Amino acid sequence: MSLLEGILLALNQIRAQKLKSFFAVLGVIIGTMFLITVVSVVEGMNRYMEEDFAGAIYGLNTITLSREPEISFSSDPDVYREYRRRPRITFQDADAIRAGLTVPALVAVESYSGGNMVSELGIEIENVWLTGASADLLRIRDMDIEQGRGFTAPEDRAGVPVIVLGAETASTLFGSLDPIGRSVKVRGATFRVIGVMKKQGSLFGMSMDNRALAPARSPMGRLVNPQGIVDRVLVKPFETDDMAQAQIDIEAIMRVRHKLRGAEDNDFAIETAAESMSFWENIRKILMIAFPGLVSIALVVGGIVIMNIMLVSVTERTREIGIRKALGARRRDIHVQVLVESATLSLLGALLGIAVGVVLAQIVQALSPLPAAIAPVWMGVSVMMGVSVGVIAGLYPAARAARLDPVVALRAE
Amino acid sequence: MSTPVIRTQGLTKEYVLGAETVRALRDVDLTIERNEYIAIMGPSGSGKSTFMNLIGCLDTPTAGQYWLDGTPVSGLVDDELARIRNHYIGFVFQTFNLLPRATALHNVELPLIYAGISKKERIERAVDVLEKVGLGDRMEHKPSELSGGQRQRVAVARALVNRPSLLLADEPTGNLDSKTSTDIMALFDELHAGGQTIMVVTHEHDIALHAHRTVTLRDGIIETDVTNDRALAAAGSAPAR
Ligand SMILES: Nc1ncnc2c1ncn2[C@@H]1O[C@H](COP(=O)(O)OP(=O)(O)OP(=O)(O)O)[C@@H](O)[C@H]1O
Numbered sequence: 001m002s003l004l005e006g007i008l009l010a011l012n013q014i015r016a017q018k019l020k021s022f023f024a025v026l027g028v029i030i031g032t033m034f035l036i037t038v039v040s041v042v043e044g045m046n047r048y049m050e051e052d053f054a055g056a057i058y059g060l061n062t063i064t065l066s067r068e069p070e071i072s073f074s075s076d077p078d079v080y081r082e083y084r085r086r087p088r089i090t091f092q093d094a095d096a097i098r099a100g101l102t103v104p105a106l107v108a109v110e111s112y113s114g115g116n117m118v119s120e121l122g123i124e125i126e127n128v129w130l131t132g133a134s135a136d137l138l139r140i141r142d143m144d145i146e147q148g149r150g151f152t153a154p155e156d157r158a159g160v161p162v163i164v165l166g167a168e169t170a171s172t173l174f175g176s177l178d179p180i181g182r183s184v185k186v187r188g189a190t191f192r193v194i195g196v197m198k199k200q201g202s203l204f205g206m207s208m209d210n211r212a213l214a215p216a217r218s219p220m221g222r223l224v225n226p227q228g229i230v231d232r233v234l235v236k237p238f239e240t241d242d243m244a245q246a247q248i249d250i251e252a253i254m255r256v257r258h259k260l261r262g263a264e265d266n267d268f269a270i271e272t273a274a275e276s277m278s279f280w281e282n283i284r285k286i287l288m289i290a291f292p293g294l295v296s297i298a299l300v301v302g303g304i305v306i307m308n309i310m311l312v313s314v315t316e317r318t319r320e321i322g323i324r325k326a327l328g329a330r331r332r333d334i335h336v337q338v339l340v341e342s343a344t345l346s347l348l349g350a351l352l353g354i355a356v357g358v359v360l361a362q363i364v365q366a367l368s369p370l371p372a373a374i375a376p377v378w379m380g381v382s383v384m385m386g387v388s389v390g391v392i393a394g395l396y397p398a399a400r401a402a403r404l405d406p407v408v409a410l411r412a413e
Numbered sequence: 414m415s416t417p418v419i420r421t422q423g424l425t426k427e428y429v430l431g432a433e434t435v436r437a438l439r440d441v442d443l444t445i446e447r448n449e450y451i452a453i454m455g456p457s458g459s460g461k462s463t464f465m466n467l468i469g470c471l472d473t474p475t476a477g478q479y480w481l482d483g484t485p486v487s488g489l490v491d492d493e494l495a496r497i498r499n500h501y502i503g504f505v506f507q508t509f510n511l512l513p514r515a516t517a518l519h520n521v522e523l524p525l526i527y528a529g530i531s532k533k534e535r536i537e538r539a540v541d542v543l544e545k546v547g548l549g550d551r552m553e554h555k556p557s558e559l560s561g562g563q564r565q566r567v568a569v570a571r572a573l574v575n576r577p578s579l580l581l582a583d584e585p586t587g588n589l590d591s592k593t594s595t596d597i598m599a600l601f602d603e604l605h606a607g608g609q610t611i612m613v614v615t616h617e618h619d620i621a622l623h624a625h626r627t628v629t630l631r632d633g634i635i636e637t638d639v640t641n642d643r644a645l646a647a648a649g650s651a652p653a654r
């Protein structure tokens with residue numbers, strides 16, 4: 001009997017017992033579906049991280065100096081205790097870097113905080129993303145001004161209370177009125193609106209447009225951080241090739257300023273978008289290692305179910321097997337027949353699982369900010385897993401069937 | 414004289430049930446020549462089916478020798494017996510033993526599948542033999558769509574499709590009414606006339622009368638072995654023994 005005939009025979013058998021077959025492969029369907037969905041979302045996340053996220057947090061070709069890493073997933077409380085003991089980053093640090101860099105670069109300080117804002121019309125917004133920064137931050141972070149202008153370096157140095165609003169903040173506070181020249185209040189300090197940023201959309205479902213930006217040395221600096229302290233210093237070399245040298249410079253300058261000796265670890269964090277990607281790479285690796293484990297469990301359970309159903313099926317068909325053996329089927333023939341049936345069954349389950357997984361990934365993409373990208377490799381992997389699970393699950397039932405004594409089997413009811 | 418189709422010597426089959434040993438067949442010596450038509454009779458439990466299963470290579474004897482077409486087969490193992498069954502034996506069972514979900518054609522095709530014959534030749538031969546048993550117009554029917562007699566004719570066609578040295582039938586008419594039984598036995602007569610060697614296990618005398626020789630078993634021993642004069646007379650020839 002050829003393999004094709006074997007598969008056709010198996011399909012016949014499966015068609016004759018649709019519901020039972022469906023339940024037999026439910027485990028495989030779920031395992032495969034799970035695999036395809038999660039892999040799609042992880043792959044989608046990966047693209048998203050590469051294309052949007054890292055750039056948005058760190059800025060492209062930008063070096064970030066801060067007290068502690070921007071994102072940290074360590075579970076060790078000692079690590080965080082050590083972060084707390086570190087000295088804060090200051091305006092003086094930024095000035096020292098600006099003076100000591102050996103490559104041409106933009107240098108800016110930046111501090112964030114959330115806070116309420118009231119317009120001169122008496123309208124209040126809660127939890128505006130407030131930033132105190134140097135004038136060059138607009139250039140480093142590629143923030144485009146839609147209307148009016150950004151603040152200047154002299155304005156920052158003098159601490160002039162001017163402010164640039166996010167698109168959403170401006171429209172909420174002033175509606176259709178022109179916000180330029182009007183005033184807003186943040187915790188009692190008054191700022192004059194000089195510009196409105198271009199709409200930026202959202203990151204992970206969070207609006208990037210409900211924000212305000214003012215000079216770090218204006219009252220805003222004090223509102224978001226203690227006097228003289230900043231969250232981070234951003235350095236963007238004019239030439240991408242200078243990134244490495246700039247990082248070396250910053251590290252050397254900061255080690256001198258913090259009086260660190262040769263063997264002592266840095267008590268500050270220097271990060272780039274590329275590093276954040278390596279961090280994401282690590283998460284992805286862990287996911288990709290841990291996840292197949294979960295899928296394997298589903299497949300093992302699925303395999304056990306298939307094995308049991310095949311055992312039942314073989315028992316129910318004892319007479320058929322007896323007939324086949326009486327007519328000349330060898331052990332191998334029966335063995336192959338049962339294995340092909342089991343593999344075909346499991347393969348159908350895997351195909352179904354892939355289909356459902358693809359649909360689920362699309363639904364996740366439609367309903368959440370998580371993107372999905374389906375890698376054909378993983379479909380191939382799923383198909384192969386389906387067949388393997390079927391073959392392995394079929395081994396024992398096949399051996400049982402093949403060993404049946406024809407006389408005994410023919411007597412079975 | 415050519416080699417006998419079957420020769421047994423001291424063929425014995427015992428079943429051990431706990432402390433008790435059932436001796437289903439004891440020291441059976443029997444020779445069946447080519448183109449013989451032999452009936453095996455005897456009361457229930459006398460060992461007829463046991464004997465037929467041994468002759469048909471479905472089962473292995475506890476002791477004794479058995480040659481099929483001159484080849485010793487009593488010592489063969491599972492897969493070798495499967496090959497012998499496939500090439501030399503045609504079975505017709507009381508309960509037909511057709512695959513319920515397969516068409517008549519596919520049922521008849523089965524032995525040829527395991528003989529490794531190409532699809533094209535399989536179909537040709539299966540169609541051929543189905544036409545021979547008068548089922549040319551029922552080939553795509555499933556067993557449930559056929560009458561008892563038609564089912565048994567499918568079973569006969571399946572037994573013949575591999576051109577066996579020996580056609581074995583264990584109570585082939587046991588599940589059929591008398592009219593249909595007569596039809597099946599007429600088919601056997603015809604096959605015998607065409608040169609087929611046939612062994613039929615039966616309870617019924619009028620079935621046995623179709624055969625030319627009747628072997629009667631009792632408690633696993635051959636009690637009588639007689640030529641059936643009436644059947645021989647009907648066939649109009651003398652026994653070749
Ligand atoms: N698998 C078995 N295990 C134990 N004893 C068996 C087995 N098969 C047959 N026997 C015994 O062997 C003896 C002969 O059985 P067999 O089936 O050959 O009889 P039979 O002549 O075909 O009877 P019937 O006319 O009822 O079909 C019986 O006593 C039976 O109980």
Ligand SMILES: [Mg+2]
Pocket residue numbers: 461462463
């Ligand atoms: Mg019997």
